[in-house]
Amino acid sequence: MSQDVARPSLADALTERMLELIRSGGLGPGDRxxxxxxxxxxFAVTTPTLREALRRLEATGAIQLRHGSGIYVGADLERVVIPNPNVRTLDRDRLLHLLDARLLIEPPLAAQAARRSEAGDLERLRAVLDEASENLTGDDARLHEANMAFHRAAAEVAGNSVLCEVIDSLLSVHASEQREIQRIFDDRTRxxxxxxxxxxxxxxxxxxAAAELMRAHLADVRHVIEQRLT
Structure with missing residues (x-):
């Protein structure tokens, strides 16, 4: 392998310097x-090089580019796991593999949530389900968001930030398929x-019980998707 292949580009170096600027400056999400x-x-770089570095940072959620306003630190600066924004419609096997991953991860997280939940956590989970209840016969998009928010919130209560990011990424990847299941099979009440x-x-x-109920719920979803895509 040639040295040129291994040498980082100017955009690579600038991306790292930008991250160092954010961290050394003590900047957090929302700071300009x-x-x-x-x-x-x-940084003594050309505009195209800067734009490339900014695009990379924006793609990972480290910064936000707000038209007419400026450049801001993003909420996902310290994420370990990020969803891929370039994934096209998933084929049957890939989608089922994603659900198999959720079946492995979410039941233990539900069990952990049951062990460590506090009053504030329970209030947040109830609020999410109240939002779902209000949209059972209404807005499809809001109901879908509430359903996904419940799974994200349950993972957060479990207290493992990395696994929480994994769940968030998996939900983001197959959000459209979940919406399609909701529309076709009308499983809102279930x-x-x-x-x-x-x-x-x-x-x-x-x-x-939390683990068993979460496992049964996800297995139900997987069965529906498998039948629809057969």
């Missing part, structure tokens, strides 16, 4: 960075009731 012109001058049952186990601190 210098303008593109100021950054170009500060999803809601299964989510309520999982929450009930978490509220009781029943780790075994």
């Amino acid at each position: 960075l210098p303008s593109a012109r100021e950054l170009s001058q500060r 999803d809601y009731e299964e989510h309520r049952a999982i929450l009930g186990a978490i509220e009781r601190g029943d780790a075994q």
Whole structure:
């Protein structure tokens, strides 16, 4: 392999320097960075090189480019796992593999949520399901978001930030397929009731029941998708 292949590009180096600027400056999500012109001058790089570095940072959620406003630190700066924004429609096997991954990860997380949940956690989970309940006969998009928010929130309560990011990424990857299942099979009430049952186990601190109910719920979803894509 030639040395040229291994040598980092200017955009690579600039990306790292931008991250160092954010961290050394103690900047957090929502904080504003210098303008593109100021950054170009500060790092002595051309506009195209700066744009490439900014695009890379934006793609990972490290920064946000707000038209007419400026450059801001993004909420996903410290994420370990990020969803791939370039994934096209998934084929049957890939989609089922994603659900198999959820079946391996989410039941133990539900059990852990039951062991460690506090009053504030339970209030947040209830609020998410209240949002779902209000849209059972209404807005499809809002119902879908509430359903996905329940799974994300349950993972967050479990307390493992990396696995929480994994779940968030998996949900982002197959969000469109979940919406399609909701539309075609009209499983709104079933999803809601299964989510309520999982929450009930978490509220009781029943780790075994929380895991079993989450596993049954996801297996149900997997069965529906498998039948639809056969």
